[in-house]
Amino acid sequence: MRRLTKVTAALGAVALVLAASGCAKKETDTNDGAKSDCVAKDAKKKVGMAFDVGGRGDQSFNDSAAKGLDDAACEFGFTAKTAEAQDGEAESAREGRLRQLSDAGYNPVIAVGFAYSGSVAKVAKEYPKVNFAIIDDEVAAGDNIANLVFAxxxxxxxxxxxxxxxxxxxxxxxxxxxxxxxxxxxxxxxxxxxxxxxxxxxxxxxxxxxxxxxxxxxxxxxxxxxxxxxxxxxxxxxxxxxxxxxxxxxxxxxxxxxxxxxxxxxxxxxxxxxxxxxxxxxxxKNVDVAVLAYLKATDEGSVPTGVSRYDLEVDxxxxxxxxxxxxxxxxxxxxxxxxxxxxxxxxxxx
The missing domain is CATH 3.40.50.2300 (Response regulator)
Structure with missing residues (x-):
């Protein structure tokens, strides 16, 4: 694994191109059951995403993260699973959601939002062989944690x-x-x-x-x-x-x-x-770009860790x-x- 301290302009440009590109060649089920022209799913390539309050359908932050996940599933053949958050839930619920995805063999697991900071820090120690990414948080740190943050x-x-x-x-x-x-x-x-x-x-x-x-x-x-x-x-x-x-x-x-x-x-x-x-x-705030770039690197066998910052310079x-x-x-x-x-x-x- 490698530790990143800042996203380069080149990485940002590659991610943006991928986010805008069409998917390849074979019709398959997407995460929500719809059909699109994508590469075939690989059952061994499993990625999990734990949403923040509002979840898929918020027309904002969570939907942007979901788009990055869907694009990665399409481009690279990931089998994806998502989990929803509930208003007013306890920290234990967020921890449990991350554990459930990890126990089910999803690796990496992406936590959407700073509310998962404590949960990711704790659960990542319990599952040292699982890679975690958290969006909008720089506090959670570890050799198996990537922090995807924005300006x-x-x-x-x-x-x-x-x-x-x-x-x-x-x-x-x-x-x-x-x-x-x-x-x-x-x-x-x-x-x-x-x-x-x-x-x-x-x-x-x-x-x-x-x-x-x-x-x-x-x-x-x-x-x-x-x-x-x-x-x-x-x-x-x-x-x-x-x-x-x-x-x-x-x-x-x-x-x-x-x-x-x-x-x-x-x-x-x-x-x-x-x-x-x-x-x-x-x-x-191109959360989809960050998620797609992270999963592209993961697919290539070089799982990012540490802070990757997405600012105006890299769009x-x-x-x-x-x-x-x-x-x-x-x-x-x-x-x-x-x-x-x-x-x-x-x-x-x-």
């Missing part, structure tokens, strides 16, 4: 700049799912980007829950209520980093005739048709242009991106 603050800077450039009210908002250091990175980048455009802009901020309550990532009603307060208070654009709760933010934007900014995936493509037009842009984060609502400011946003990549702009994480 969320950099992508958030760009959508913050977009919000300030497009806001007519000079008043915007941020809804975070759970007030934890990871989501504070989104908020810090968003605020920095907005203030780079307009130092006087007003920014409202609200978190839906506090740890250990992680339901803020899967409660659209709370997301709607939080965003309604911001629109009613004069904000005209609200960015959410709240997983499945973001659907409520979009509903509030629609009712208020405002705009919203999605997260993780290009949500103008995945959200309900009734609200797609309010999604001005989304902060792209690990970015912003979407679906719908054309930021086409008029794209040049300015790309100028900010270049300044972040070359180090002229240092984006805060707090």
């Amino acid at each position: 969320e603050e950099q992508g958030s800077f760009l959508v913050g700049a977009a919000a300030a450039l497009k806001s007519k009210a000079k008043h915007i908002g941020f809804v975070g799912g759970v007030e934890v250091p990871l989501i504070k990175k989104f908020e810090a980048g968003y605020e920095a980007g907005a203030k780079a455009v307009d130092p006087e802009i007003k920014i409202d901020s609200r978190y839906l829950t506090q740890p250990p309550d992680f339901s803020g990532f899967g409660d659209p009603a709370k997301g709607k209520t939080a965003a309604e307060g911001m629109y009613d208070g004069g904000a005209d654009i609200v960015y959410h980093a709240a997983g499945g709760s973001g659907g409520g933010v979009f509903e509030a934007a629609k009712a208020a005739e405002g705009k919203a900014i999605g997260v993780d995936s290009d949500q103008a493509k995945t959200a309900d048709a009734s609200v797609k037009d309010v999604i001005m842009t989304s902060m792209l 690990g984060v970015g912003y979407s242009t679906t719908g054309g609502q930021v086409d008029d400011i794209k040049q300015k946003l790309d100028e900010y991106k270049a300044q972040i990549v070359d180090g002229t702009i240092k984006v805060p994480t707090k």
